[in-house]
Amino acid sequence: MQLSVSTISKDYGDIAAVRKVSFQINSGDIFALLGPNGAGKSSIIRMLVGMTRPDSGTIQVSHQNEVYDHVPRRLLGYLPEDRGLYPDKSIEKNLLYLAQLHGLSKQKALQEMAHWLEVFDLSDRRDEELKQLSKGNQQKVQLIAAVLHQPALVILDEPFSGLDPINQEKVVGFLKALKSRGMTVILSAHQMAMVEKLADHMLLMARGSVILAGTLADIQQQAGPQRQIAISCTDAVEVEQLQQWLPGLTIEGLSANKFLLTLTAEQSVSATLKRLVNELELTQVEMQTADLHQLYLMAMAQHQQRDPA
Amino acid sequence: MISKQSVIVAKWEFLRFFKWKQQLISYLLMMAVMAAVALWSYFTDESRKVYRIAVPAEFSISNSEQFQFQRPTIDFEAQLAQLQADERWHAVVTVNTTDTAAHKVELHTLAAKKWQQQLETELSNYFRQQYATELQLTPAQLEMLQQPVSVEYTYLDENFKGKDTPEKMIALGVLILLFIGLSTAFGQVLLSITGEKQQRVTEQLYAIVTPQQWMDGKVLGHSLSAMKAMVTSALVMLLVFIVVSVVVRDDGINLSWLNWAVLAWLVPFALLGVLLSACFMGAIAASIDDPNTSGKGAVMMITWLPMLFTYLVIDSPTGSAMTILSWLPLTSFAAMPVKMAMVDLPWWQPALSLLLLVAAVGWMRRVAGRIFLRGMQMYGKEPSWGQIVGWALSNKTD
Structure with missing residues (x-):
């Protein structure tokens, strides 16, 4: 399955929710939509699901030699941002109902259900009403509901929200399992x-526009040759003092004698280290690459500077 | 055509509000209440007891099944003493003869009881007989005086079956059953659709089925619930009739008054009427975001108007108002079966009315699907009436 989104835009009244966004997803990829609240992620997802239509641009899906101008429901598994099931029905009844609506036979649905309930340690609770489960467990049931029918494309809006770190890791494992089954995932x-x-490709958005896109390596490259140096020294020192010795650097204090220095393209690593050696007794120096979290924050800060409105 | 998905939704909706155990318990409770009422009536029935009444010696009143009239030789005070001791009398009757215009009868008894009304009737008949004898009236003259004027209606319209006939009772029964059915659908449709919105199921379902499939399933499921309620109520009504006939009146079972031809027509009219109303209710419910703050729910009660209008003109089944109601697709499901129960109609009239109703159901179904889709795309905002009407009249389906 291949999904191509070409320059789609969507306005809600005077608000431009999505502005000429394009991307392409290949079969079996995990594709992440990133951005702060109001960036336009859910608007894109709702257009992909077919709840709304783009004001301009196109969505094209190729699957098994067929081409569609929308995502056909039978190919789709969906976890909405606003989600819920029938609280006074058991896990089994909820899942069976949705699976049968997807066209699964009862036998096949029960078989798939048993597998995924096992994955999420919910096998012995299948007869419990949904309202008896914790919020995290309810979310797991919803994830199962989205994939029971083995869709070609799974769209998950905020699959990690409301989960503790252990369950977040379980969802990571769940998403990897979907990928291994050949499903394409958008989250x-x-x-x-x-x-x-997880993500093979990602799209970083702000105010309806794409800021960065591609693989993690692509994004690191697009964000510029950002370098980081983690240093440890024998004596405690104030960040302000470091800032005086190294003007223009971004300095983050990790402890009293550990710091993370972020250099821009213009700043020299050797000059920075020379100055530090002159002032401090360094015990450890390590070159680092900015992770996605830091890249996200930096990109958002840069976008804010460029487009303050 | 109804899709497989719609049938699955319909089954789910029907079973959501249908609990076998609770249903069975409610039937058993209903039967227990009826049995208790019957037993209570039997054991408290005062007409089966014989009452001893002391009357003055000059009374020539005859004994009846319920009353034994005796003329004690002891004085009045002694009779009252015996009455109070509950030894001999249930009542002591005295007559004040000082008033010459009419007899003033006094009934002395311990407390008010139902059987005393019957005694009063017996005494009235006795005195009426006495007056007739004094006026030298023959029994035939007396009977003539006692007979009310009988007015018989002759209707020149041969198709009209009559005013106070079993057919009218059937017609009223039809209206009551439709009211029960639509009340059931009203509650369930509102709860089901707004409940799903509040439980955030709607968006997930949208990714699986089309808005039209979803609405079709809802309407079908709740219409089946309404029909089930109507059938259950009809059976209870019939059961009550049989119990009253057999146990209370001792008449045996006689169902010859049931007009099977009308009942056969009633089923499609009722089913389509419930479907039409459920589509309308579904459309309104789909436009409600929060039932606690929205005033739109009350509009769903409009579906009760066809029954009310029909009831208002039930005594003029051949009048122009009933004719209009029986042809208008929005009211025909209530009016046409009622009219058919009371007037003989050529077959093509109900058939054509039914066809118009089918077309109205088809249109309303589409409207409900469109309103659901558009309402959902507004994300938490409730549409205005202007928007709803606009969607209803548009042909856009996505």
């Missing part, structure tokens, strides 16, 4: 550490 998230582990 939106704020948890950069999770996305970094």
Whole structure:
């Protein structure tokens, strides 16, 4: 399955929710939509699901030699941002109902259900009403509901929200399992550490526009040759003092004698280290690459400077 | 055509509000209440007891099944003493003869009881007989005086079956059953659609089924619930009738008054009427974001108007108002079966009315689907009436 989104835009009244966004997703990829609240992620997802139509631009899906101008429902598994199931029905009844609506036979649905309930440690709770489960467990049931019918494309809006770190890791495992089954996954998230582990491609958005796009390596390159130096020294020192010795550098204090220095392209690593050696007794020096979280924050800050409105 | 998905939704919706155990318990409770009422009536029935009444010696009143009239030789005070001791009398009757215009009868008894009304009737008949004898009236003259004027209606319209006939009772029964059905659908449709919105299921379902499939399933499921409520109520009505006939009146079971031809027509009219109303209710419910703050829910009660209008003209089944109501697709489901129960109609009239109703259901179904889709795309904002009407009249389906 291949999904091509070409210059789609969507306005809600005077608000431009999505502005000429394009991307392409290949079969079996995990694609992440990133951005702060109001960036336009959910608007894109709703257009992909077919709840709304783009004001301009096109969505094209190729699957098994067929081409569609929308995502056909039978190919789609969806976890909405605003989600819920029937609280007074059991896990089994909820899942069976949705699976049968997707066209699965009861036998096949029960078989798939047993597999995914096992994955999420919910096998012995299948007869419990949904309202008896914790919020995290309810979310797991919703994730199962989105994939029971083995869709070609799974769209998950904020799959990690409301989950504790252990369950977030379980969802990471779940998404990897979907990929291994050949499903294409689109997800939106704020948890950069999770996305970094998972996503093949990503799209960083702000105010409806794309800021950065591509693989993690692509994004690191687009963000500029950002370099970071982690240093440790024998004596405690104030960040302000470091700032005086190294003007123009971004300095983050990790502890009283550990710091993270971010250099721009114009700043020299050797000159920085020379100055530090002159002033401090360094015990450890390590070159680092900015992670997705830092890249996200930097990109957002740069975007804010460029487009303050 | 109804899709497989719509059938799955319909089954889910029907079973959501249908609990076998609770249903069975409610039937058993209903039967227990009826049995209790019957037993209570039987054991408290005062007409089966015989009452001893002391009357003055000059009374020539005859005994009846319920009353034994005796003329004690002891004085009045002694009779009252016996009455109070509950030894001999249930009542003591005295007559004040000082008033020459009419007899003033006094009934002395311990407390008010139902059987005393019957005794009063017996005494009235006795005195009426006495007056007739004094006026030298023959029994035939007396009977003539006692007979009310009988007015018989002759209707020149041969198709009209009559005013106070079993057919009218069937017609009223039809209206009551439709009211029960639509009340059931009203509650369930509102709860189901707004409940799903509040539980955030709607968006997930949208990714699986089309708005039209979803609405079709809802309407079908809740219409089946309404029909089930109507059938259950009809059976209870019939059961009550049989119990009253057999146990209370001792008449045996006689269902000859049931007009099977009308009942056969009633089923499609009722089903289509419920479907039409459920589509309308579904459309309104789909436009409600929060039932706690929205005033739109009350509009769903408009679906009760066809029954009300029909009831208002039930005594003029051949009048122009009933004719209009029986042809208008929005009211025909209530009016046409009522009219058919009371007037003989050529077959093509109900058939054509039914066809118009089918067309109205088809249109309303589409409207409900469109309103659901558009309402959902507004994300938490409730559409105005102007927008709803606009969507209803547009042909856009996405």
